[in-house]
Amino acid sequence: MKGPLTNKRIVLGVTGSIACYKALELASKLVQNGALVDTIMTKSSQEFLTPLAFKSLTHRDVVTNMYDINSQFAINHVGLAESADIIVIAPATANTIAKISNGMSDDSLTTTVLAAKCPIVIAPAMDGNMFDNPATQNNIATLISRGIFISGPEYGRLASGLIGNGRMTSPKNLVNIVTTTLGSNGDLSGKKILISAGGTAEPIDPVRFITNKSSGKMGYSLATAARDRGATVTLVSASNMLETPIGMQTKKVKTSSEMYDVISKEIIEMDAIIMAAAVSDWTPEKYSSSKYKKNGTENWSIDLIKTTDIIANISKPNLIKIGFAAESDNLIENGKSKIQSKSLDLIVANDILDKNNGFESDTNKVSIIHPNGDVEAIPTMPKYEIANEILDRMIPLFNKK
Ligand SMILES: Cc1cc2nc3c(=O)[nH]c(=O)nc-3n(C[C@H](O)[C@H](O)[C@H](O)COP(=O)(O)O)c2cc1C
Incomplete structure (x- = not known):
């Protein structure tokens, strides 16, 4: 799958912290996402791990010594700085942070950083007292003032056995941070987009509710894809199953009326809304605060009333509105009528009877x-790619409004 990291050139700096075992997982994840990862290991980091481990994962030479005559680096010692799309130092020791903050260049990593023009992400990892020390804090403040992104450290159990502020950001979160950083100048930068996701739940009594099969995966894929292209994303989510994505504002809701209230407030700031949530069309007329009992009855019915059609009722000058239509019959005809009745700019119709795609699935068609x-038919592909197909068609609409 082509993703935001495909063919991106990433320099991974690894320094002498016990957390450097996590850099292996980070290297592996970056490579799995299609990145070309060049690792630079400081001398101290080689006390913990071997270059072979990184070479095995990245399939690329590892820079270990600035003066190694056999290394490409010796021939052009700033070559990696020039070719990198981004530099990530994870873990970053107090020592390397201090050196970078002071503009030193006494090894391959600090030389690359000093020569670099690309974004730099640093994930400190150290003992809590080392991190809290004013010297380290001053160094970090200097790096932030120069536009370097500092991720973490996180609070938790440290290698020493003590609890403190010094754990390296998880490789998974670092992959997201790298993706977001690379995408920050993307074709959606400067745009504010609200995306709704998940299936709402309409309560009947304290234990029962009416919901639907929406997992939220399509909305979350849209939110991450928009984030990865530089948009400022607000995700309004009625899904409990998915992990909250980083790099965006997420507002959790349960019912359709909560979703309507949140969207009505947030929309004031937005340039576009993509309504991927499956909002219940009906809600129980009355909520019972005590659980309904069987009481020997064979049949039971509850009265339902219509909920507010959120996308049809949201309006604002120049707002781009994209809706979803989940249909079991007459997909295109029903989609076309919704585009008119709800004054949408685009509608994304999916056939909910297609067993391989749609609700809960990782792919969509x-x-x-x-x-x-x-009508454009988009074939089956991962939801993240479907999301990008939708965003590709949204971008020209900004110029027309
Ligand atoms: C077992 C062990 C673990 C260490 N862990 C850390 C650490 O997590 N963070 C840190 O800043 N220094 C740590 N150090 C100290 C660094 O290795 C030391 O400051 C070294 O000079 C860093 O060099 P570098 O920044 O060039 O990699 C550790 C040292 C040892 C012996």
Whole structure:
């Protein structure tokens, strides 16, 4: 799958912290996401791990010594700085942070950083007292003032056995941070986009509710794809199953009316809304604060009333509105009528009877319907890629408004 890290050139700096075993996982994840990872290990880090471990994972030479005559680095000692899309130092010791903050360049890593023009992400890892020391704090403040992104450290159990502020950010979060940082100048930068996700739950009594099969995966994929292209994303989520993504504001809701209230407030700031949530069309007329009992009855019915159609009721000058239509019959016809009745700029229709796609699945197959009636069939692909197909069609709309 082509993702935001595909073919990106990432320099991974590894320094002499016990946390450097986590850098192996980070290298592996970056490579799995399609990045070309060049590792630079400080001398101290080689006391903990061997270059072979990184070479095995990245399939690329590892820089270990600035003066190694056999290394590419010796021939062009700033070559990696020039070719890198981003530099990530994880883990970063107090020592390397101090050196970078003071503009030193006495090894391959600090030389690369000093020569670099690309974004730099640093994930400190150290004993809590080392981190809290004013010397380290001053150094970190200097790096932040120069535009270097400092991730963490996190609070928790440290290698010493003590609890403190010194754990390296997890490799998984670092992958997200790298992706977000690389995407910050993307084609959606400067745009504020609200994306809704998940299936709402309409309570009947304290234990029962009406919901639907939406997992939220499509909305979350849209939110991360928009984030990765530089948008400022607000995710309004009715899903409890998915991990809260980093790099965006997430507002959790349960019912359709909560979702409507949150979106009505947030929309004031937005340039676009993508309504991927499956919002219940109906809600129980009355909520019972005590659980309904069987009481020997064979049949039971509850009265339902219509909920507010959120996307149809949201309006603001120049707002781009993209809706979703989950249909079991007459997919295109129903989609076309919704685009008119809800004054949408695009509608994404998916066939909920397709067993391999749609609800709960990691893939989707959709039709994108335009206001002039044009229909584009997007074949089955991962939801993140479907998200990018939708965003590709949204971008030209900003110029038309
Ligand atoms: C077992 C062990 C673990 C260490 N862990 C850390 C650490 O987590 N963070 C840190 O800043 N220094 C740590 N150090 C100290 C560094 O290795 C030392 O400051 C070294 O000079 C760092 O060099 P570098 O920044 O060039 O990699 C550790 C040292 C040892 C012996």
